[in-house]
Amino acid sequence: MRMRAPLSLSRRQLLGSATACLIAPLCPARAADRNYELAPVERAPGVWMIEGAREVFSRQNGGAIVNIALLETPKGAVVIDTGSTGGMGAAIRAFADQRLGGVAMVLNTHHHPDHWFGNAAFEDCPLLAPAPAIAACTQYGGDFAASLYAILGSWMSGTRPLPARQPTAEGPLEVGGRKLVLRQMAGHTLADLVVIDQATGTLIASDMLFLDRAPSLPDADYDRWLAGLDQLARLSPSGTIPGHGPFHRDGAALAQTRAYLTATRARLDLAAQTGLTRIEAMSAGPAPEFAHLGANPEEYIRSVVQRWPDHETTALPVIGGA
Amino acid sequence: MTVIISDMLPGGTAGLIQPATGDAATGGDAFDSGMWPTHRAEYLGADAPWRQDPAMVVLAPRAAENSAHVPFVIDATALPGVVERIVVTVDYSPFAHALTFHPGRALPFLGFGVKYEVAGALRASARIGGEWHVGAAWVSALGGGCSAPAAVHARPDWQQGFGQMRGRLWQKTGRLVVSIRHPQDTGLADGIPAHHLTELALYDAQGARIANLELFEPLEENPTLTFVLPPDLARQPVTIRSRDNLGDSFTGTVRPDA
Numbered sequence: 001m002r003m004r005a006p007l008s009l010s011r012r013q014l015l016g017s018a019t020a021c022l023i024a025p026l027c028p029a030r031a032a033d034r035n036y037e038l039a040p041v042e043r044a045p046g047v048w049m050i051e052g053a054r055e056v057f058s059r060q061n062g063g064a065i066v067n068i069a070l071l072e073t074p075k076g077a078v079v080i081d082t083g084s085t086g087g088m089g090a091a092i093r094a095f096a097d098q099r100l101g102g103v104a105m106v107l108n109t110h111h112h113p114d115h116w117f118g119n120a121a122f123e124d125c126p127l128l129a130p131a132p133a134i135a136a137c138t139q140y141g142g143d144f145a146a147s148l149y150a151i152l153g154s155w156m157s158g159t160r161p162l163p164a165r166q167p168t169a170e171g172p173l174e175v176g177g178r179k180l181v182l183r184q185m186a187g188h189t190l191a192d193l194v195v196i197d198q199a200t201g202t203l204i205a206s207d208m209l210f211l212d213r214a215p216s217l218p219d220a221d222y223d224r225w226l227a228g229l230d231q232l233a234r235l236s237p238s239g240t241i242p243g244h245g246p247f248h249r250d251g252a253a254l255a256q257t258r259a260y261l262t263a264t265r266a267r268l269d270l271a272a273q274t275g276l277t278r279i280e281a282m283s284a285g286p287a288p289e290f291a292h293l294g295a296n297p298e299e300y301i302r303s304v305v306q307r308w309p310d311h312e313t314t315a316l317p318v319i320g321g322a
Numbered sequence: 323m324t325v326i327i328s329d330m331l332p333g334g335t336a337g338l339i340q341p342a343t344g345d346a347a348t349g350g351d352a353f354d355s356g357m358w359p360t361h362r363a364e365y366l367g368a369d370a371p372w373r374q375d376p377a378m379v380v381l382a383p384r385a386a387e388n389s390a391h392v393p394f395v396i397d398a399t400a401l402p403g404v405v406e407r408i409v410v411t412v413d414y415s416p417f418a419h420a421l422t423f424h425p426g427r428a429l430p431f432l433g434f435g436v437k438y439e440v441a442g443a444l445r446a447s448a449r450i451g452g453e454w455h456v457g458a459a460w461v462s463a464l465g466g467g468c469s470a471p472a473a474v475h476a477r478p479d480w481q482q483g484f485g486q487m488r489g490r491l492w493q494k495t496g497r498l499v500v501s502i503r504h505p506q507d508t509g510l511a512d513g514i515p516a517h518h519l520t521e522l523a524l525y526d527a528q529g530a531r532i533a534n535l536e537l538f539e540p541l542e543e544n545p546t547l548t549f550v551l552p553p554d555l556a557r558q559p560v561t562i563r564s565r566d567n568l569g570d571s572f573t574g575t576v577r578p579d580a
Binding site: 274 | 326327328329330331332333334335336337338339381382383386387388391393394395433435464484485486487488489490492495497499500501544546548562570571572573574575576
């Protein structure tokens with residue numbers, strides 16, 4: 001059975017922004033009210049998903065661009081990823097507290113900030129992530145915070161980067177009687193945690209899988225990522241929660257993520273092999289079959305800068321030195 | 323005729339990076355404002371005639387994904403007359419002068435990357451017959467690009483691979499790309515003295531100079547430079563020589579692709 005739990009975790013507004021401007025028409029553009037209207041949906045028994053917008057970070061979406069999974073247990077929920085801001089983490093926490101009997105454990109799948117910047121709302125809970133991800137969170141947390149404050153503005157109020165404290169272990173994990181299997185992969189980043197819920201056969205794929213939202217490649221290793229997809233292809237989940245994009249029951253995200261990586265790698269290889277500048281490669285836009293994906297072309301333009309050295313080194317032979 | 327070759331990629335006509343005109347080129351501020359009056363007096367000459375000219379094209383992404391590598395193309399091929407040199411400055415940088423390009427017998431076109439310390443405009447000023455034609459592109463950046471240590475210093479031995487030169491020359495398009503492994507240290511990171519390229523020149527098979535660059539601190543780590551050569555020069559080997567501020571010199575030769 002699937003249920004929709006409409007949530008209004010926000011405090012009631014006293015004045016809508018439009019009303020406020022009627023009263024004081026010369027007031028500077030006022031920031032819209034910063035509330036997350038999260039809508040958790042039960043996708044399988046005890047498997048809740050909060051779906052993110054298929055977009056890049058913006059002041060319109062407040063960073064609610066990432067999928068969150070919550071698995072119910074008698075001891076509280078296993079919360080998989082905590083969102084982009086302290087406020088988003090608090091909204092997720094409120095749902096877990098009000099509807100799922102609290103929080104038993106938090107897992108962060110990898111070090112990208114949309115997956116763990118809400119951790120501070122779970123400071124009193126066990127916080128786990130793959131060891132290399134914890135190290136990366138510790139190293140880059142300050143830089144990510146600076147970036148997100150610049151992009152998200154007041155959505156970031158009160159956000160404090162709090163890396164997970166305990167490393168996850170590969171293999172089975174039982175929480176409050178709910179049996180999970182953790183798989184530590186890599187390729188999207190240096191460490192990507194994938195969770196399989198045994199009771200329902202649901203795959204919580206983290207950012208190893210994207211659907212209808214362009215994969216982000218700042219820390220990508222094409223070969224390791226594609227090898228990870230080969231491993232995921234050997235599973236036969238009853239349903240998949242990708243890192244970004246809709247819940248689905250077929251292999252759509254697996255096929256699309258593989259096709260996107262292959263096509264983007266080939267496109268940037270061709271660009272470097274043809275002597276294009278980075279600017280020209282950006283200007284050309286993503287491979288046409290992926291131009292329509294959510295977060296494109298922004299995500300593709302970012303990928304050109306991030307991945308260019310890989311492609312350029314392959315394209316340019318050594319011709320001299322010091 | 324444009325020298326831009328984005329359309330060599332399948333469906334590559336999206337045209338996502340377009341030059342900004344008017345005040346948009348400087349992020350909405352008046353073109354002759356901010357640091358520009360100071361920079362033009364210093365780098366173009368106090369009384370030098372200049373004007374904003376849309377034919378001096380500067381292309382950049384609107385947002386710098388990585389402040390240590392912000393890519394640009396400057397393209398003066400649409401300007402009438404012979405471009406003597408192009409001065410590239412960054413409005414809000416601890417080192418305003420990024421490079422000066424003397425195109426010589428190459429086309430007045432250059433692809434390169436710079437470090438960005440803070441959001442702002444990069445300007446290219448092309449000198450033709452004593453007049454300056456100025457274009458700009460404004461880039462949003464978090465910054466820190468000039469004051470952070472080069473990425474290579476995180477490794478045990480930054481000298482490994484130092485000075486390695488890669489390059490390629492495409493006969494069909496006249497494109498010449500060269501990259502040099504170099505930390506491009508600005509001197510602003512704690513305990514790391516300035517160490518950056520100061521010049522780079524291209525020579526034809528007879529040893530005559532084709533084009534040259536004066537280079538300064540803002541150029542990115544492991545810089546990549548893209549030139550466009552006319553057909554006669556793209557048919558023969560080209561030698562690249564470069565030097566840095568500590569007296570290291572670098573040399574390599576590219577042969578045209580078959």
